[in-house]
Amino acid sequence: MAAVSTSDPVMYGAPCWVSLVALDIAAAERFYAAVLGWEFRGGPPGEEFSVARLRGAPVASIGALGRRGIPVAWTPYFAVPDADAAANRILERCATVAVGPLSLGAGRAVIAADRDGAVFGVWEGEVTPGWTVGRDAALARLELRTRDAFDAAIFYAEVLDWAKDETACCQVAYENDSVVLRQGGDQVARLRGGALEEAPDPHVRPRWDVHFRVADLDEAVATATRLGGMAVTAVDTGPTGPSVTLRDPDGGLFTVTAGSGPM
Numbered sequence: 001m002a003a004v005s006t007s008d009p010v011m012y013g014a015p016c017w018v019s020l021v022a023l024d025i026a027a028a029e030r031f032y033a034a035v036l037g038w039e040f041r042g043g044p045p046g047e048e049f050s051v052a053r054l055r056g057a058p059v060a061s062i063g064a065l066g067r068r069g070i071p072v073a074w075t076p077y078f079a080v081p082d083a084d085a086a087a088n089r090i091l092e093r094c095a096t097v098a099v100g101p102l103s104l105g106a107g108r109a110v111i112a113a114d115r116d117g118a119v120f121g122v123w124e125g126e127v128t129p130g131w132t133v134g135r136d137a138a139l140a141r142l143e144l145r146t147r148d149a150f151d152a153a154i155f156y157a158e159v160l161d162w163a164k165d166e167t168a169c170c171q172v173a174y175e176n177d178s179v180v181l182r183q184g185g186d187q188v189a190r191l192r193g194g195a196l197e198e199a200p201d202p203h204v205r206p207r208w209d210v211h212f213r214v215a216d217l218d219e220a221v222a223t224a225t226r227l228g229g230m231a232v233t234a235v236d237t238g239p240t241g242p243s244v245t246l247r248d249p250d251g252g253l254f255t256v257t258a259g260s261g262p263m
Helices: 025-036 083-092 149-160 217-226
Strands: 017-023 039-042 050-056 057-064 074-077 094-102 107-113 119-125 139-145 171-175 180-181 186-192 207-214 236-238 241-247 252-259
Touching: 017 119, 017 139, 017 171, 017 217, 025 039, 025 057, 025 180, 050 217, 074 207, 083 094, 083 107, 083 119, 094 171, 107 252, 119 207, 139 252, 149 186, 217 236, 217 241, 217 252, 236 252
Parallel strands: 017 057, 074 119, 139 186, 207 252
Antiparallel strands: 017 074, 039 050, 050 057, 094 107, 107 119, 139 207, 171 180, 180 186, 236 241, 241 252
């Protein structure tokens, strides 16, 4: 997690960062630089992470796995006013707190899994200025693939204060057979049902999927394949534009989406 001081107000419950835990930071940097056009800047001395930038703006971070046995994966973080309170809410709702609350730089983080096993993080503290999801952002959207979208929406609403009647909270709506999270009117996440908890393929198990924009979808897929990754889906020509889910060389799943502009 990388946080930078900003005077902008924090919208609690909104996505505020995405991070990859990798087996080899340098190898992951080379792969994502080639596929997504990112440049990297190392973290403070003694801290094993680097920050990815696109056209000078921070977009994500890559950190080293703390111990073996943890899968390589992308994790979204959501802003909260109190990490301890969020952790308690997670536990009270029969979900899992895996790490934290842990002090990191200018804030505190929790890594958790919801009741169906999808991993996510919460972040208390300063957020990265200019980091957004959706319009003209490197991160096109977040999508939760889960067993029951309505049950998941209730869980996250209770943990993250979604849909509260306050201006600093995200709003939730039901659209096109999915639950949609909006931040200031913009769609930032979608919750879709149908994932299988015991599926052997991690692509169809409950998880948060990160969708990154690319200028040329075919080129991104070809580059990922050449560098040891692989496409795990065919091209999805859904309403948000063509996309392909990829697996990086260490098994981390992410989706590339063509084009720019609103989702």
